[in-house]
Amino acid sequence: MSAVWTIFLKDLRVEWRSREALSAMCVFGLLVVFLFNFSFNTGREESLRMLPGLLWIAFAFSGILGFNRSFAAERENGCIEALALAPIDPSAIFVGKLLANLVFLGVAEAVVVFASALWYNFSFVPALAAFAAIVLLGTLGYAALGTIFGAVAANTRMREVMLPVLQFPVAFWILVLASDASADALRGAGAAEVRGGVERVAAVSLVFTVASFLLFEYVLEE
Amino acid sequence: MSKKFPMTLHLAITLAWMVIALYLIFLYAPEELTMGEVQRIFYIHFSLAMTALFGYFFVFLGSIGYLWKRSRPADDFAHACAEVGFVFCCGVLVTGPLWAKPVWGIWWTWDPRLTATFIVWLLYIAYLMLRAYVSNPARVQALAGVVGTLGFITSIVDYMAIRWWRTQHPQPVIGGGPDSGLDPRMWLTVFVTWGAFLCLFFYLVRVRTGISRARRALSLARHQMAVV
Numbered sequence: 001m002s003a004v005w006t007i008f009l010k011d012l013r014v015e016w017r018s019r020e021a022l023s024a025m026c027v028f029g030l031l032v033v034f035l036f037n038f039s040f041n042t043g044r045e046e047s048l049r050m051l052p053g054l055l056w057i058a059f060a061f062s063g064i065l066g067f068n069r070s071f072a073a074e075r076e077n078g079c080i081e082a083l084a085l086a087p088i089d090p091s092a093i094f095v096g097k098l099l100a101n102l103v104f105l106g107v108a109e110a111v112v113v114f115a116s117a118l119w120y121n122f123s124f125v126p127a128l129a130a131f132a133a134i135v136l137l138g139t140l141g142y143a144a145l146g147t148i149f150g151a152v153a154a155n156t157r158m159r160e161v162m163l164p165v166l167q168f169p170v171a172f173w174i175l176v177l178a179s180d181a182s183a184d185a186l187r188g189a190g191a192a193e194v195r196g197g198v199e200r201v202a203a204v205s206l207v208f209t210v211a212s213f214l215l216f217e218y219v220l221e222e
Numbered sequence: 223m224s225k226k227f228p229m230t231l232h233l234a235i236t237l238a239w240m241v242i243a244l245y246l247i248f249l250y251a252p253e254e255l256t257m258g259e260v261q262r263i264f265y266i267h268f269s270l271a272m273t274a275l276f277g278y279f280f281v282f283l284g285s286i287g288y289l290w291k292r293s294r295p296a297d298d299f300a301h302a303c304a305e306v307g308f309v310f311c312c313g314v315l316v317t318g319p320l321w322a323k324p325v326w327g328i329w330w331t332w333d334p335r336l337t338a339t340f341i342v343w344l345l346y347i348a349y350l351m352l353r354a355y356v357s358n359p360a361r362v363q364a365l366a367g368v369v370g371t372l373g374f375i376t377s378i379v380d381y382m383a384i385r386w387w388r389t390q391h392p393q394p395v396i397g398g399g400p401d402s403g404l405d406p407r408m409w410l411t412v413f414v415t416w417g418a419f420l421c422l423f424f425y426l427v428r429v430r431t432g433i434s435r436a437r438r439a440l441s442l443a444r445h446q447m448a449v450v
Contacts, residue, residue, distance in 0.1 A: 145372070152365050156355040165351055166369060169344035170376045173383040200386050204379055211375050215368045218289050 003088040007096025014073070015104065021069040025108040029062035030115055037119070048122060052182035055116060056175050059139065060168075062108045063101075067146030068163050070097055071154035080154070083220075090217040094147060101143045101150075109135060122186075130185040130194045134201055138178030141205025145171050148212040151219045174208065177201050229428065236425050239418040243411075251411040260324045265411050267317040269419040270310050271339060277307025277423065278342055278377055281349065285370030288363050294438070295431070297363040300370055301353065302430035306423055308346040314339055334384035341380055345373040 015022055036054050037047065074080040083093055113135075117124055124131055149166040153159040181197025247265045254261035284300025287293050318336065319329040330336065352369050356362045404412075 148368070148372075152352065152368060155357060155361055155365055156352065157357050158355055162352065162355055166348045169341055169348055170372055172341055172376070173379050177383060177386065200383075204383060207375065207379060208372075211372060215289075215371060218364045218368050221364065 001092075003086075003092040004096045004099070007083075007093055008099045011070070011097065011100035012103065015100070021066050022104050022107060024069075025062040025066050025104060026111045028065055029058040029108050029112040032058040032061050033112060033116055033119070044120070047120060049183075051116060051120060051122065052186055053179040055112065055182065056138075056179040058112045059105065059109050059135075060142070060171070060175055062112070063105050063139075063142055063146055064164055064167060066101055066104045066108070067143070067150035067167070068153065068160055070101055070147065071150045072159060075154050080220075090220045091213055093220065094213060094216040097151075098144055098147045101147055102139060105139055105143055109139065124186070127185045127188065127194075130198060131182060133198050134178055134181045134185060137198065137202045137205050138174055138181075141174045141201075141208045142171050144205075144209040144212040145174075148216050148219060151216070155219075170208070173204050174201070177204055229425075229432075232421075232425050232428065236418070236421045239414075239421050243415040243418040246411040246414050251408050252405055257325050260321060263317055263321045265415040267314065267321055268412060269416040270313040270317060272416055273419045273423050274307050274311040274314050274339075275342060275377070276420075277303050277310060278345065278374055280427075281307065281370045282374030285367040285374075289367040289371070294363070297367070298431045298434040299427070300366065301434060302427040304346055304349050304353075304370070305430055306426040308343075308350060309426075310419070310423065311339070311343045311346055315343060338377070338380040338384055342377055345376060349373055 033054060036050075036057070040046075040050065042050070071080065074083065084090070113124060116122065145167060146163075149163055149170075152166060153163040156162045177197070178201050181194070181201050184197050185194045243265075247262050251262065251265070253259060280303040281300045284296045284298075284303060287296030288300065318339075322331075323329050349366065349369050353362055353366050356365055
C-alpha cells in the first residue's frame with residue numbers, strides 16, 4: 001500500500017514541477033470541443049444533443065496524451081527497469097500509476113466540462129450527481145486500459161501511434177456506453193433509465209480494470 | 223502435430239473439401255426465394271465470419287498459453303491465428319457489403335453484428351501492429367499475450383454491450399440468416415462450407431507456425447555461427 005502511495009505521490013510531484021502533461025491534456029481537450037463546435041455548423045439544440053458524445057471524445061483524446069506520457073517518462077532515464085527491479089508487487093506500480101492518471105485526466109475533464117458549460121450555456125447542475133458518477137466510472141476503466149496500454153506502447157517504436165491503435169478498439173464500449181449514459185442523464189431522463197446507464201458503465205469499466213490489473217505484471221517483467 | 227498429419231494431405235483434403243463446398247453452394251443448394259442468386263454469397267460470408275471470430279478465440283488461447291507456461295509454440299500459434307484470422311476478417315468485410323447492397327440497398331449499416339465484426343477487425347490490426355512495432359524482440363511474446371487477452375475480453379464484452387446498446391432500435395434482419403425455416407439442403411451447404419474454411423484456416427495456420435519455427439531455427443544457427 002505504501003508503495004502505491006509513493007508512486008502516486010512521485011507522479012504528482014514530477015507533474016507538478018513541469019506541469020507539461022496536464023497543461024497539454026487540458027488544452028487539447030478544449031481544442032477538441034472548440035473544433036467540433038465549428039466543424040459541425042449547427043444550432044444550439046443540435047449542439048446540445050451532441051454535447052455528451054463530444055465531451056467523451058475530448059476526454060478520450062486528452063487521456064491518450066496523458067497515458068503516453070505516463071510510462072514514456074519512466075523510460076527516458078531507465079527508471080522503468082529500476083521500478084521493475086524494486087522489491088514491490090508489480091500491481092502496486094499499476095495502481096499508483098492508475099491513480100495518478102485518474103487525477104490528471106480528472107482535472108482535464110473538469111476543465112473541459114466547465115468550458116463547455118460556459119460555451120454552450122448549459123447547466124450541468126441538475127444532473128450533476130449522475131453525470132459525475134458516469135464520468136468517474138467511465139474514466140476509471142478508460143484510465144486502467146490507458147495505464148496498461150501506455151506501458152505496452154512504451155516498449156514499441158512509434159509509441160504515440162501505437163497507444164491509440166491499442167486503446168480505442170478495446171475501450172470502445174466504455175466510451176459508447178458512457179456517452180449514451182451521459183446523454184440520458186443530461187437530457188433529464190427517468191431515474192431508472194439513468195441508473196441503468198450508470199450500472200452498465202460500471203460493469204464494463206470494472207471488467208477492464210480488473211483485467212488490466214491482473215495482466216499488468218506480464219507487461220513489466222524484463 | 224505436423225509429423226502425425228502430413229501437410230500435403232491436409233492441403234489435398236482442404237482443396238477437395240473446397241470443391242465439394244463450391245458444388246453445394248452453386249449447384250446443390252436451392253435458390254432463395256426473395257434474394258435470388260445473390261444469397262449464395264451467404265455461405266461464404268457466414269463461414270468466413272465464424273472462422274474469423276473463432277480465430278480471435280484461438281489467439282486468446284495461444285496468448286494465455288504463452289503467459290502461463292512461457293510456451294513458444296503457443297505464441298507461434300497465437301501469431302499465426304492472428305495473421306490468418308485477419309485475412310478471413312477482411313474477407314468478411316468485403317463479402318458483407320457485396321451481399322448487403324443488392325439485398326438491403328445499402329453497403330453498410332452500424333447494426334450490432336456488423337459493429338462487433340468491425341471491432342474484431344480492429345483488434346486483429348492492433349495485435350498485429352503491436353507485434354510489428356515492439357522494439358525489443360525478446361519482449362514481443364509477453365506484450366502480444368497481454369494484448370491478445372485484453373482483445374478477447376473485448377470481444378466478449380461486445381456480446382454483452384450490444385444487447386444493452388440502442389436496444390430500442392429494431393434490428394435489421396440479417397436476410398435469410400441461419401434462423402427460421404432454412405431448407406435442409408441450405409443447412410448442409412452452410413456446414414460443409416464452414417468446415418472447408420476451418421480446414422483452410424488450420425492449413426494456413428500450420429504453414430505460418432512452420433515459418434515461425436524456421437525463422438527461430440535460422441536465427442539460432444546464425445547466432446551459433448557468430449559465436450564460433
